Structure formats: C-alpha cells, structure tokens
Amino acid sequence: MQKKLIGIDIGGTTIKMALFDATGTMLDKWQIPTNTEANGVSIPDEMVASIKKRLADKKQDSGELLGIGIGVPGPVDDLVVKRAVNLGWSDFPLKQLMEKRLNIPVVLLNDANAAALGELWQGSADQLRDIVFVTLGTGVGGGIIVDGKILNGRHASGGEIGHIPVQSEETRLCGCGNTNCLECYGSAKGMLKTMNQLAGEEVVSNTKEIFALIAQGDSRAQEALTITIDYLARAIAGILNTLDPEELVMGGGVSEAGEAFLTPLKTALDQYTFPQISGHIQLRKAALGNDAGVYGAAYQVLNAIEVVNV
Structure with a gap:
C-alpha cells in the first residue's frame, strides 16, 4: 500500500491543500476560502471537512495517510501557532484540534519555512x-x-x-x-x-x-x-x-x-x-511558485516521522 501525505498552506484569503505520495508526486490539489471570522475559530473544522470530502470524492482511504503538514503565516512550535495576525490566532492549538478530528498525525511549520522545504524537496534538480x-x-x-x-x-x-x-x-x-x-x-x-x-x-x-x-x-x-x-x-x-x-x-x-x-x-x-x-x-x-508551501508542508511530515533519508 502506497503511503500518502497531505500538505496544507494557510493563506490570508485561501487555504491550499494537496495530496502527495511519499516520493513527492502531487496526486491532487484543491483549495478553500480562509474564513477569518471570529478570529479564525472555524478554520480547523473547515479544513477537516474539506479533507474528508475530497478523500471520499477521490475514493482515497484515509488509513493510507502518513500525516498532514500545515504551513501557517506566523511563528509556530511543535504544538501551537504562536501568532498568526492575519488569521486572528494567538497560542492556537491547531495540531491538537486537527489530530483529534482526523486521528492522523499533524505537524506545524511556518509558511516561509514550508516553501523553503518544498524547494529543497522538489524544486532543485540536485x-x-x-x-x-x-x-x-x-x-x-x-x-x-x-x-x-x-x-x-x-x-x-x-x-x-x-x-x-x-x-x-x-x-x-x-x-x-x-x-x-x-x-x-x-x-x-x-x-x-x-x-x-x-x-x-x-x-x-x-x-x-x-x-x-x-x-x-x-x-x-x-x-x-x-x-x-x-x-x-x-x-x-x-x-x-x-x-x-x-x-x-x-x-x-x-x-x-x-x-x-x-x-x-x-x-x-x-x-x-x-x-x-x-x-x-x-x-x-x-521553481515551485505558489505550490512550494504545500510541497514543503508535506515533506515536513516525512521529516517528522523519518520515513525518508534524503
């Protein structure tokens, strides 16, 4: 069974999501609007609903997912989003909220760091x-x-x-x-x-x-x-x-x-x-343009669980 990853890039107006295999091949890509009402409190639920619907529509088994990486516009640590001004978040427990709803490992990272990892993983010929x-x-x-x-x-x-x-x-x-x-x-x-x-x-x-x-x-x-x-x-x-x-x-x-x-x-x-x-x-x-963030967020899952050694 080919294990898969989801990379998410949360922006101020749209949330980009993509499904990858463990080699970095993008299998699917979609996006939803970023709902910043009430300090972005509904964003996790809306991402979860979108992921579940997309996997069901594409007949993808969530049991094949190694994990989900999420790039956020602000500083993060292993557990929380420290601050994301454009989203209204402060010490926001995004990892816990997503893992509880999906029962899938989630890793967080800053969006610029995600783009950097994406370029490292799939942007260079070397x-x-x-x-x-x-x-x-x-x-x-x-x-x-x-x-x-x-x-x-x-x-x-x-x-x-x-x-x-x-x-x-x-x-x-x-x-x-x-x-x-x-x-x-x-x-x-x-x-x-x-x-x-x-x-x-x-x-x-x-x-x-x-x-x-x-x-x-x-x-x-x-x-x-x-x-x-x-x-x-x-x-x-x-x-x-x-x-x-x-x-x-x-x-x-x-x-x-x-x-x-x-x-x-x-x-x-x-x-x-x-x-x-x-x-x-x-x-x-x-090389990856606006897709760099979703690539890098997915790659951070591989880093976190040390599945690959590249």
Missing part, C-alpha cells in the same frame, strides 16, 4: 540538504535548512531574514515595530518607495514597472534596483558567510524579473561574500 530560501514580496521572508532540517529556532523565529537590521541614512518603520529592517528596503514595497523617492513623486506602483523602465534605459529605475540589491546582498552575504549553504533560492514577486534581478544580485553577492564562497554561489529562482 538532492541537496543545505539551502537558504529568500522570498521577496510585500515583505522579505525566508527559510534556512541545515542538514535537511528547517531551522525554526528557540523562539520559533528562525529564518526571519526580513528583519535583519540594516544601516541607512533614512529611517523606515517596519511592520514588526522595529526600524530599518531589511524588508523596509529589500522588499517590493521597499524598492517602490526607493524608486518614488528618487523620482520625487509616485511614478511606479509595482516592481514590474521598475524593471520595464530599466529595460528602457531609465537611470532612476536602475539606481533604485542597485540600491535595493545592495541592501539585500549585504544581508544575504552575512547568512552565506555564516552557513555556507549548497544553494541560495530566491522566490516571491520580485524574483519573477528573472535574470534582470538575479544577475546583478549574484554580482553583488560575489562582492560581499567570503573569498572562499565568492564566485561559487549556486543561485536560482524558486
């Missing part, structure tokens, strides 16, 4: 065990994997790459409450702010417009990109110098610019990394 994953969207997220295991940290805050403090002549307030975190300057939002400051007015509303201007030879857009990349490269170089991983993976909306973004980032990283690392950085764009 079988790797050490990667740094950075996602650049509205903010800057990340996941650090060492020896095949996600680094969650003592306070469930491992991989918070976006909150590395940076030096700047100006002051920008971060959503976390601190000032001048990396995501204030290195995110899509940060790049837009830099571009509009250079222009002295609001000339762009998304990073696609910045890269389009760069392609047309716009000097201010090029300067905005150079400034953004310098902040990112200094911070990421510190991580690479500390961990010396096998691969650096860039995801999120900004990475969709492809080589227009990755090439200058690689050049800057080579400038700031330790000489033994410089020139040897394996850098790639994330």
